[in-house]
Amino acid sequence: MSDRSQRGKRGAAKAPEREDGRTARARVTKARIIAAATELFTTAGYTGTSIGAIAAAAGVGEQTVYYAFGTKKAILAAALDQAVAGDDEPVPTLERAWVREALADPDPRSQIRRQIAGAGDIYLRAAALLDVVRSAATTDPDLAEIWATNIQQRLTVQRVFIVELTRKTPLAGGLTVGEATDVAVALLSPETYNLLVRDRGWEHSRWQEWAATAFTSLLTTLPVAPLPSSSPA
Structure with a gap:
């Protein structure tokens, strides 16, 4: 993050x-x-x-x-x-109000929704800049370092969310915390966000719905409702 x-x-x-x-x-x-x-x-x-x-x-x-x-x-x-x-402000991501509220929510579905809403707010502000870093990281060692650090930071934050989620509901398919963290980082990555929202023209709210459904389906044993089809062809 x-x-x-x-x-x-x-x-x-x-x-x-x-x-x-x-x-x-x-x-x-x-x-x-x-x-x-x-x-x-x-x-x-x-x-x-x-x-x-x-x-x-x-x-x-x-x-x-x-x-x-x-x-x-x-x-x-x-x-x-x-x-x-x-x-x-020098406030760590894990000490931000939206993170504390998501982690403290006793309902696993609500935690996931809060978590994805928070990630979405970040990408509304930072997705374009993150894409600049990712693109330039292939040829610039300084930016490669920034990008690698950013990935590690996202892993750190998502692991905290996953650990808390396991206290509320079982993980799907025998996933370990580490594996679930990797999946969460992939689902909620700026690359995926930019692909769907910027390149494919999805509404931000549509991305949130998809991310919540995919997150719940892939990472938990909770039943999920089918996602309405409204993405552009």
């Missing part, structure tokens, strides 16, 4: 500190740079986007960009982290 999925709970529990004027301005500047970079990365691609172009789009000097982030890779990593989280 996000590198915040790996951060400790102690950091998330701290009360927010008040920002002085300089810190607040730096935060605003970083946000402008991230917004500009996200737009450029998802339209021109990672290779086709320069620090100079990011600076121009953000309305700042190149040195400001270098001072704030250091490298283009760091900008992309920060942009992805923020897109996944939905904000720039």
